Amino acid sequence: MTISPPASSTLSLEEFLKLPETKPASEFFDGRIYQKTMPQGKHSLIQTVFTSAINQVAVPKRIAHAFTELRCTFDGRSIVPDITVFEWSRIPVGAAGEVENVFPIYPDWTIGILSPDQRPTRVINNILFCLNNGTQLGWLIDPAEKTVIIFQPNQQPIALEDQSDILPVLSRLGDWPLTIGELFGWLSFVKH
Template identity: 40%
Template sequence: MPQSVARMSLAEFLAQPKIEASPAWELIDGRVVQKTMPTLFHSRLQRNLVNYINYRTDKFEAVQELRCIVPPYSPVPDIAIIAGHRLGDEDEPFNGAPDWLIEIRSPDQSTLDLQNKILHCLINGTQLAWLIDITRQQIWVWQGDNLPIVFAGVDLLPSLDILPEITVDAVMKMTSRK
C-alpha cells in the first residue's frame, strides 16, 4: 500500500530529492504518496496500451509515468496522453493536466484515491479519463463534466477520436505478452 509520509505544498514537494525514484512519489491533496509498484499484468497493459495509442496517432503522444504539475497536485498518471503541440522540447515534468489520463488500478490501491486524482485533472483540463480495473475486467470512464460510466466486455470505449474502435475486452487482452 502506498505510504503517505508528509503534508506539504507543491513547491516544497518539487524541491524534494528522489521524488522520481521508482515507484514515483506524488503530491495529492497535500499528501506525499508513493505510487504502488506495478504487477506483471499492470506493466504489460501499460506498455502495450502506450504502444497501441502511439502507433495510431501523430496528434497525441502517450507517455508512461510522466510527472504532471496540476497545482496544487503533482500526479504521475500511469499513462498521460497529451497533444503533441503541448509538449515541450525540455526534459522536465509536464506543466498542466494531460488531455487524456489513464490509471490502472493495482489490487492494493484505493479506488477513491485514484478517483480523487482523476477528478482533479478533469477540473483542470483533462478531457477524458480511464480507470482500468484488471481484476474486475472493467474500465471507468469520465468525459468532461459527466459522471463516470463503467464499461465492460464488448463495450466500445471513447478515446478522443484518436483510436479506432476498441472494446474493454481488447484492452484487457493487452495484459498478455505481445
C-alpha cells in the same frame, strides 16, 4: 502509502519537487506525499502495450503522444498517472524542439490502471482533479474485474465491461474501435 511531511510544518509543492524521486513514484496534494503502489504483471503489461498502441495511432500523424509514469504538476498538485496522453501541440518542447523534462500542465487523457490491493479512491481523485483542470478523458482500468470506468467532463462515469463494448478514446484520435475484449486480450499468454 502516505508519507508524512516534516512535523514542524506543512510541505509546500516547491519543497516536494526538490525531494529525490522515489520508486514507485510519489505524488503530492493537500500538503501530503502519497507513494504509488508498485505495479505488478497485469498492470505493467497493459501499461506498456496500451501506450505503444496509442502511439502507433497518434505519433505518425503528430496528433498526440502517450507517456508512461510522467509527472504532471499543475494547480498545486503533482501526480504521476500510469499513462498520460497529450495532444501534439500541447507537449512542452524547448528551443531545440526536444521534449521538456517538466510537464507543468494537465494531460488531455489520463489513464489509471489498478494493481492488486490498490485502492481506487486516490486514482479516481486524480482523474477527477485532471478533469476539473481541462483534461478531456479519464479511464480507470481494473484488470481484476475486466472493467474500464470512463470519466468525461460534466458527465456521470460509465463502467464498461462487455467484451464488445467500444472504448471512447481522445477525440483527436478519430475512429479507433478499441474494445474491452481487445484491451484485456493483451493479458493472454495462452500456450498452444
